[in-house]
Amino acid sequence: MHDEIGASPELNDFIKQYGTVFQQKQFLSAVGEKLEYIVCSTTEKKIVGILPLVVVSKMGLIAYHRPPYCHIYGPVVDESAGFDVGDAITQLLLNVNKFSLIEFMLPLSGKEILPYKQVGASVLTSQTYIVQKDSNYNINSVHSSKKRYLKKLLTELDNGTLTLKEGSDCNETILWLQNKVAERNKFRPYTKILSKIMESHDDTNSYSLLISDLHGNPLAGAFCPFDQTFAYHLVNASNRHANILFDKANILTTYLAVRKAIQKNLSFDFEGSNIPGVANFYKMMGGKPNLLYRIQIPKTLLGRAYFAIRHF
Numbered sequence: 001m002h003d004e005i006g007a008s009p010e011l012n013d014f015i016k017q018y019g020t021v022f023q024q025k026q027f028l029s030a031v032g033e034k035l036e037y038i039v040c041s042t043t044e045k046k047i048v049g050i051l052p053l054v055v056v057s058k059m060g061l062i063a064y065h066r067p068p069y070c071h072i073y074g075p076v077v078d079e080s081a082g083f084d085v086g087d088a089i090t091q092l093l094l095n096v097n098k099f100s101l102i103e104f105m106l107p108l109s110g111k112e113i114l115p116y117k118q119v120g121a122s123v124l125t126s127q128t129y130i131v132q133k134d135s136n137y138n139i140n141s142v143h144s145s146k147k148r149y150l151k152k153l154l155t156e157l158d159n160g161t162l163t164l165k166e167g168s169d170c171n172e173t174i175l176w177l178q179n180k181v182a183e184r185n186k187f188r189p190y191t192k193i194l195s196k197i198m199e200s201h202d203d204t205n206s207y208s209l210l211i212s213d214l215h216g217n218p219l220a221g222a223f224c225p226f227d228q229t230f231a232y233h234l235v236n237a238s239n240r241h242a243n244i245l246f247d248k249a250n251i252l253t254t255y256l257a258v259r260k261a262i263q264k265n266l267s268f269d270f271e272g273s274n275i276p277g278v279a280n281f282y283k284m285m286g287g288k289p290n291l292l293y294r295i296q297i298p299k300t301l302l303g304r305a306y307f308a309i310r311h312f
Contacts (some may be wrong), residue, residue, distance in 0.1 A: 011037055014047050019076035021205060022228040023052050031067035032190030032197035034054045040091045042083070049077040049088035051096070061306055064102040066294075068190040069197060071128075071271050072294065073234055075105030079111075089115040093297070104295040116295050120271065122171075124294040125280065129270040129287025130230075131258050137268075139255070142283035146251050153245065153252040162219070162249070163212050164256070170210035171198040174221035177237035184240070194235070201225050209256055211249045219249035222257040230269045231261035254285050 015023050022028075028035050031244040032054025051074070066073045068181040075092050077085050088113060096102050104116075105126070113123055131137050142150055156162040182189035184200060200208075206225040212218050220238035224231045236257075238250040261268040270282040281291070298304040 005172065005270040006202045010047065011039065012185070013024050014050055015079070015206060016227075018078050019050075019052075019227075020072045020074040020230070021225045021232065022070050023074075023076050023217035024227075025052075026198060026200040026205075027070070027225070028054045028067070029053055030200045031070055031193050038092050038095045039237065040107070046081070047078070048081050048083055049075055049092055051075045051092040053096070053102075055099070059306070059309075061100070061302070063303070063306075064096065066105050067068070067104045069195050069234060070105070071269070072105060072107070073098065074106040075285055086112040086115045090118065093119045096297075097299060098301040099303075100298070101306055102297045102299065104293075104297075107290065109291050111199050113293070116285040121297040123297050124234040124296070126292040126294050127280035128290050128292050129279070130290050131262070131270075131286050131288070133262050133267045135262075135286075137258055137262055137286055142251075142255065143286075145282045149245065149248045150251050150255055153249065154204060156245070157211075157252065161214055162246075162252070163208045163214070163216075165212065168198070168202060168206075168208060170208040170221060171195075171223065171298055172238055173210055173218045174198075174223050174235055176220055177221050177239055180239050181237045188280055197234070198223060198226070207231070207257075207260055209253050209260070211253050213246060215242075217241075218248055220253040224251040225262070226266055229267060231257070231264065231266045231268045233257060233268070243294060251285070257284065294312050 007066050012025055034055045035052045038051040039047060041047045053064050054067055055062060056067045057063045072283050075089050079085055091113065097256050116123060139147060139150060149170050157164060175191060178194065179191060210218060210221040218239060219241060222233065223235040224233055236250055236254055241247040258268045270287045298307055
């Protein structure tokens with residue numbers, strides 16, 4: 001096991017090549033404490049798998065919970081290295097004994113689930129929505145109920161009634177918008193963590209979009225970190241507006257966020273939701289459903305009790 005200070009560039013390069021932006025050092029250092037690595041390597045010292053972990057407190061229990069805003073969390077494996085992937089995952093999991101539980105979220109479709117089951121994991125399905133980079137995404141990809149607003153919003157953007165700002169300078173305002181959404185929908189926005197995430201990313205691994213009216217009032221914003229394969233809709237925030245059209249400005253930021261991903265030759269992950277209204281919005285914006293797997297591994301009786309309470 002390697003702690004954050006001793007983490008070599010080799011570990012970080014491996015995760016960058018085979019993992020997602022959520023499993024990389026700059027993201028995990030922002031969302032949890034005590035970044036640690038468990039490494040599986042061959043007798044020739046070739047790395048074949050890494051499990052990056054951070055310590056998080058939930059419901060008063062300190063453990064390897066899936067951190068806030070961490071869409072993908074779990075082992076990173078080189079599946080092209082010519083070895084048994086299941087064996088590598090098993091070796092990584094057998095070395096996780098520090099806390100009472102561990103929880104992953106992974107896109108395991110067509111991949112190994114058995115190693116997780118063998119260590120006593122519950123494997124639950126979740127869902128995300130994805131626009132593939134080769135999907136020819138355009139305004140006609142959007143459901144008619146959203147497209148009629150989108151057309152008008154694009155017209156307002158073209159004629160200057162709405163303004164688009166891009167770049168990290170938007171992030172402070174996007175944080176403010178996210179807090180507004182949290183107030184309306186009564187959820188915890190984890191503002192400090194989100195601020196750390198934004199500060200740890202730049203134009204090489206994220207993009208930000210902000211729509212405002214003529215008076216400079218912010219209407220909607222999006223923050224999207226990305227890796228070599230996907231851009232992720234980490235934040236989609238908006239403020240209420242008396243103008244019915246402007247009140248739906250998040251349709252515009254979402255559409256522009258997907259278009260920007262495709263311009264970068266990336267697929268776009270809406271990050272999913274099991275909340276019907278949110279999931280339906282992603283679907284109407286052109287996302288196609290894909291399965292994710294929530295993997296819950298209790299290491300002690302306390303861990304089993306925690307997951308039982310969560311399921312209840």
